[in-house]
Amino acid sequence: MTGIPPLDLVAADDLFSDEERAIRDTVRRFCAEHVRPHLAEWFEQGVIPARELAVELGKLGVLGMHLDGYGCAGTNAVSYGLACHELEAADSGIRSLVSVQGSLAMYAIHAYGSDEQKNEWLPAMATGEKIGCFGLTEADFGSNPGGMRTTAKKDGADWVLNGTKMWITNGSVADVAIVWARADEGVRGFVVPTSTKGFTANTVPGKLSLRASVTSELVLEDVRLPAAAVLPKSKGLSSPLGCLNEARFGIVFGALGAARDCLETAIAYANDREVFDKPLSAYQLTQEKLAEMALELGKGMLLAERIGRLKDSGTLRPEHVSMGKLNNVRAAIQIAREARTILGANGITLEYPVMRHANNLESVLTYEGTSEVHLLVIGQALTGVSAFR
C-alpha cells in the first residue's frame, strides 16, 4: 500500500474542517495519555475513578461541548461526534460517561430547564465538578418508556416522587438525577439532587459489558421536591425522547471509534503474526476479513458525517439518527467480532482491546434504542404506520 491511510480508505478525513480535526486530535491525545493506559484494569475490576475522570474530561472541554453558554464550548455537532468517536475508540464506557453528562442530563436542563436550574447546574456540570445521570428506563419499561410507573404527585406546592429506575449510567456517582415521572398532566422531568431524602442508588453488579462504566438502580421513596424542581418546559414523552436524539447522535460517530480501534489492532496483529510460515496478513481469507471491515467502517463514517451535517444545518430528523445508530452500531459489533477471530486466542484477553470493545458494543446495541426499535422507527417513517404496539 502506498500512501493510503488504511483506517480511512474513503478519505473521510477530507470531509472535516481544520477545526473539527483539531478537536478530534486533542481528544485522541487525551485518551492516549489519560485513559487508554488504565482501561484494561478498570474493565477487569469493573471500577472507574468517575469523579476524577469527570474533572479531567471537564478540563478537556467535552462535557456538554455542543451546548451554548453556561461554560459549555458551543462547538458544532460534527466536532461533538468526532470527540465521541475518539472517546469510544478508547472505551464505550468513557463515551457513555460523556454522553450521559452532556447529551442527556445537561441537555435536558439546557432544553427544558428554568434559568435558575441552568445557572445552578450547567456550569458545574461542564467542569465535571458535578455529575449527572438520566433516569428514564424502568425494569419493565425499557423500549417502551411511555409505560413508566414512576409517579410525581402534587402535595401543596411540593412534588412527591415514587418509583424505581433501572440501568442508569452514572447513577451511583451522580450529584443530580434527571428523573422522568408520570404526573397528572403527563410525563414530566425533574431535577433531583441525589442527596434528597428518599433517594438511593444501587450499583448493578455482575456486568459482562461496559464494565468501565457505572450502571445503577435509582430508588425514589417519597422523594419530596420543591415546585421549582420540575423542568418547566418538559411536556410529555417527547421531552425525554428529544434528549435521546442527542445521545444517539454521539453513538453514530462513537461506535465507529471502537470499530476503528479493532481494525487497527487486527491489521497490526495480522502483519506481525506468522502462521504456517508466513504472516497472517498474507492470506486471502485474512485480507477478505480486513477489507470487509474497512468497507463497513468507511461507509459508516460517510453516513456519520452526513448525519452530522444535517444536524448542524438544523434539518436532522429522528429517523436519520435511527439509520445512523442502527447501521453504525451493527457495523461496529461485526467488525469487533471479526477482529477477535484474527487475534485467535490472544483476542479473548485484555492485553488487546477487541473483546472489551465487542462486549461493550453489546450494551451499545441495546441502549439508546435497540436495533429493533430503530428498525421500527425507520419502518414508521417509510410507511406512516407505527408497528410498536
Ligand code: TGC
Ligand atoms: P410515540 O407515540 O411515537 O411518541 C410520543 C411523543 O414523542 C414524540 N417523539 C419524539 N420526539 C422527539 N424525538 C424523538 N425521537 C421522538 N419520537 C417520538 C412523538 O411525536 C410524540 O409526541 P406528541 O407531542 O404527539 O406526544 O411514542 P411511543 O410510546 O410509541 O414510543 C416510540 C419509541 C418506541 C420510538 C420510543 O419510546 C423509544 O425511542 N424507545 C426506546 C427507549 C430508549 O431508547 N431508551 C433509552 C434510555 S437512555 C439510555 O439508554 C442511555 S444509555 C447511556 C448512553 O447514552 O451512553
Ligand code: FAD
Ligand atoms: P426490552 O425493551 O425488554 O427489549 C427486549 C427485546 O425486545 C429487545 O431485543 C427489543 O428490541 C425487543 N423489543 C422491544 N419492543 C419490541 C417491539 N415493539 N417489537 C419487536 N421487538 C421489540 N436507561 C436510562 O434511562 N438511562 C441510562 O443512563 C441508561 N444506561 C444504560 C446503560 C447500560 C449499560 C445498559 C445496558 C442500559 C442502559 N439504559 C439506560 C437502559 C436502556 O436504554 C434499555 O436497556 C433499552 O432501552 C432496552 O430496554 P430493555 O433492556 O428493557 O429491553
